[in-house]
Amino acid sequence: MNDVTAAKLAEALNNCANEPVHIPGTIQPHGYLLAFSADFSAVVAVSDGVQKLLNAEPADIFNSTPADLLPSSLFEGVNNALKRLKHGVPNWSFDCHLAEAEPKNCFCTCYLSDSIVILEVEPVVRRPPDDYIAEITDQLDRLRETTTVQETLEQLTKSVAVLSGYERILVYRFDNNWNGEVIAEHRTAEDIHSYLGHSFPASDIPSQVRALYQKNVLRDIVDATASPAKILLNPDIEHSAKLNLTAGVLRGVSPIHLKYLANMGVKRALSVAMFEDTKLWGLLSCHGLEPSQVHPYQRHAIKALVAVAKERMLLQRQYAAERFYAATEESRKALLDPQKEIMAPDELLSAEGDRWLKLFNVESVALVHGRQTTVVGEDCDKSVLVDAANWLVDKHSATGLFSTSELAATKLEAVFAETDFCGLLAVALPYDRSKTGWLLFLRKEVLEVRNWAGHPEKTTIEHYKGVDVLSPRKSFASWQEIVRGKSREWQREEKQAARFLAEDLAIGASAYQIEQLNEKLKKANKRLKHLVHTDALTQIWNRYHLEQSVDEQIAVAKRYDRCLSVIIFDIDNFKGVNDTYGHDIGDTVLQNLALSIEDEMRDGDIFGRWGGEEFLILAIESDLEDAEKLAERLRKKLLSVEFEKAGTITASFGVAEMQEGDTRSSLIKRADEALYKAKNSGRNRVVSAG
Ligand SMILES: Nc1nc2c(ncn2[C@@H]2O[C@H](COP(=O)(O)OP(=O)(O)OP(=O)(O)O)[C@@H](O)[C@H]2O)c(=O)[nH]1
Known part of the structure; x- marks a missing residue:
């Protein structure tokens, strides 16, 4: 960079930015x-x-x-x-x-x-032609017919050329660092140098000049070759030495700027500031190859064209945003579709992620919650995502949003250093008070080819008004720079849409959590029901369930006029088993007996433990004879079972069939009496109630 040190350059830049251009004298x-x-x-x-x-x-x-x-x-x-x-x-x-x-x-x-x-x-040297109003109307109509932002800007440059007579009209857009890029241009002749696609460094339009544009949108330099006229102050009147000419049109031009224009071959220039909301967005710049004066009406016409173009662009941006939101809406509908089964957030991401990759023009979408990660698109190391989310939780939980198109310029540089990602849009999942859940959209590098109008590094410094300032560039020859490490920038509507989707995911997540809770509750209820109705030792129905079943089956049998029988059986001399082999062996006998009997049961019949070593069977649609047969079969089955240490055991059976007017207790009482008889008549037998 010649012999200009960075410190000198910074000082010169600062001096340029401090030149009081609004009080030029x-x-x-x-x-x-x-x-x-x-x-x-x-x-x-x-x-x-x-x-x-x-x-x-x-x-x-x-x-x-x-x-x-x-x-x-x-x-x-x-x-x-x-x-x-x-x-x-x-x-x-x-x-x-x-x-x-x-x-x-x-x-x-x-x-x-x-x-x-x-x-x-x-x-006023020259008045515009008589049909000038008709011409303005025509050009305004042309502007209103444009359908894209680019078309609007191109039409604006053409219309301004028609209405002003300038030879080169540029639309110059500022980036985040106030460098400007020419994004639309019209030249009245082919041999006029083109700056389309070229960038100009921020120092070309320093901050105090930009501030002036906020107050007075138009700057008209009629003759860049003429020496300025001094303002003479009345020596007899006391007043501040300098007049602030911000609001006027004749303000003298800084000699540095005149030199800049001369180096560019521009002899008259007119600029109108263009705003997006209230922020300076860019400039419409008109260049003339010879000094000449536009009529003030022409200036007004140009201002009107810029105002209409601005409205048009706003509308077109809104249309584009609407189209984007409409596409997002599809995804949101799918996320919140009540017809669909409820899915976990990571399942939702897997289902919708491919659509989001396209919609947001990203390489990856990731969901991070604590140490859990789900990635759709190009993979990203789990630890990178977890570290990024931890940083986001720490630094950006308050807003729940973070975005950058240059990760290397942020504190996440080290986290993403080993990846190809340069851009990150992160939104917190709002279900999470601690904001530990984050949805991340990741973009890779897009190499940007910047055509600078003149080499920004070939800066020289000169002495002006007692201080060092940047010399205006002598050459505006194109110089190409490749900008690395940046992704496409995140648009306002993309950030908004990402927030919507994170909200939907969070709603999905809450629904999923509620469903999970319901599932758990169902299981717990089932377990509880099982506990309430099942005998803990033998895992067959318990007395509580049997009593309910007897009541129910009596009612059913009565309603449909069907038979119903009850079998109660009791292990013979079970006390002896306990006494001889111990209570544990007695328990095992009870368990094995339950299994053996269950094996022999028909599907519809109900078998449970009535108490101690006593069991009950509800033989559905069975008359006394059927029940007797069943009891007999079971008695014989028991004889065939080897109960390990306890060897074989026998049981006594009492059988009773439901009769008219029977209740649970009367029916069971008769079966009990029959069992009693079986015990008393020698055990290991089936006795029916008469
Ligand atoms: N191991 C064990 N024994 C039980 C359980 N419930 C009852 N018993 C035992 O079963 C035995 C029942 O004894 P008794 O009522 O005298 O009848 P029994 O010895 O089977 O004689 P009979 O019924 O007259 O043939 C007692 O020793 C009880 O302790 C149990 O859950 N586990």
């Missing part, structure tokens, strides 16, 4: 400036050359009152303007015909600067 020499006291009674300052307009010497001018000094039409014009300015209008313009002075036709602009009244007078 000069005006452009084609016009005149007069400044009056707030009460319009005294002349405070005039521009050098105003003698020509007023036909008077400066000394006389300063000694005269405005009423004596100004031609009557001008005096009236200012008086009239003052009434408007007092009502808060920032500046007021009027046409003026000067009968006795040259030039005859003027365009005047009045404004207040720290309560000093400033009058700028521009000679």
Whole structure:
């Protein structure tokens, strides 16, 4: 970088940004400036050359009152303007015909600067043609017919060329670092140099110049080759030394900027600021190859075109955003479809992720919750995602949103260092108070080829007004830079849509959690029911269940006029088993007996433990004979079973069939009595209630 050190460059940049361009102490020499006291009674300052307009010497001018000094039409014009300015209008313009002075036709602009009244007078050289209004209307219509932002900008440059006569019209858009890129251009002849696609460094339009555009959107430099006219202050009046010319049109141009224009081959220039909401978005810049003056009406026409283009672009952006939201909506419907079975967030991501890859133009979408990760698209190391999410939880939980198109310029640089990802859009899942769940959209690098208009590194420094400043570039020859490490930028609607999707995932997650809870509850209920109805030792129905079943089956049998029988059986001499082999062996006998009997049962019959070593069978649709047969079969089955240490055992069976008027207790009582008889008549037998 020549012999310019970084420190010197920074100082020079700073000096450039501090040049007080709004109080230049000069005006452009084609016009005149007069400044009056707030009460319009005294002349405070005039521009050098105003003698020509007023036909008077400066000394006389300063000694005269405005009423004596100004031609009557001008005096009236200012008086009239003052009434408007007092009502808060920032500046007021009027046409003026000067009968006795040259030039005859003027365009005047009045404004207040720290309560000093400033009058700028521009000679009107050439009026626009008579059909100019028709031409403006035609161009406005053309602008209104455009359908994309790019088309609008291109039409704007063409329309401005038609209405202004400038040779090269550019639309220059600022990036986040205030570098500008020419994104639309119109040239009136092929041999005029093109800057389309070229970038200009931020230092070309330093911050205080950008700030001026916020206050006065138009800058008209009529002759970039002319020396500025000094503003002469009335030595007899005390006032601040410099006049703030922000609101006017004649403000003198910084010599550095004039040099810049000269190096570019531009001899007149007009720029109009373009805003997105209230932020400076770009500039419409008109370049002329020869000095010339546009009529103030033409300036207004250009401003009107820019205003219409801005509206148009806003509308087109809204349409584009709407189309994007509509596409997102499809995904949201799928996420929240009540017909679909409820899925876990990671399942939802797997189901919808492919759609999101396309919609957001990303390489990967990931869901991270604690140490759990799900990735759709190109894989990313789990530990990278977990570390990123931890950082996000720590630093961005409050907003629940983080985005960058240059990870290497953020604190996540080290986390993503080993990956190919350069862009991250992260949104917190709002179900999570601690914001530990994050949805991440990841983009890879997009190599950006920047065509700089002139080599930004070939900067030289020069001395200007006692300080070092950047020299205007001598060459604007194209120079190519490859910008690495950046992804496509995240659009506002993408951020908004990502938030919506995270919300939906969170709702999905809550629904899933509720379903999970319901499932758990169902299982717990089932377990509880099992516990309530099952005998813990033998795992067959318990007395509680058997009693309910007897009641139910009696009711069913009565309603459908079916038979029902009850078998109660009791192990013979079971006390002996316990006494001989111990209680544990007794338990095992009970368990094995339950298994053996269950094996022999028909599907419809109900078998359970009635208590101790006593069991009950409800033989559905069985009469006494059927039940007896069943009991007999079971008795024999028991004889065939070897109960390990306990060997074989026998049991006694009592059988009873339901009779008219039977209740649970009467039916069971009869079966019990039959069992009693079986025991008393020698055991190991089946006895039926008569
Ligand atoms: N191991 C074990 N024994 C049980 C259980 N429930 C009852 N018993 C035993 O079963 C035996 C029943 O004895 P008794 O009522 O005298 O009848 P029994 O010895 O089977 O003689 P009979 O019924 O007259 O043939 C007692 O020793 C009880 O302790 C149990 O859950 N496990």
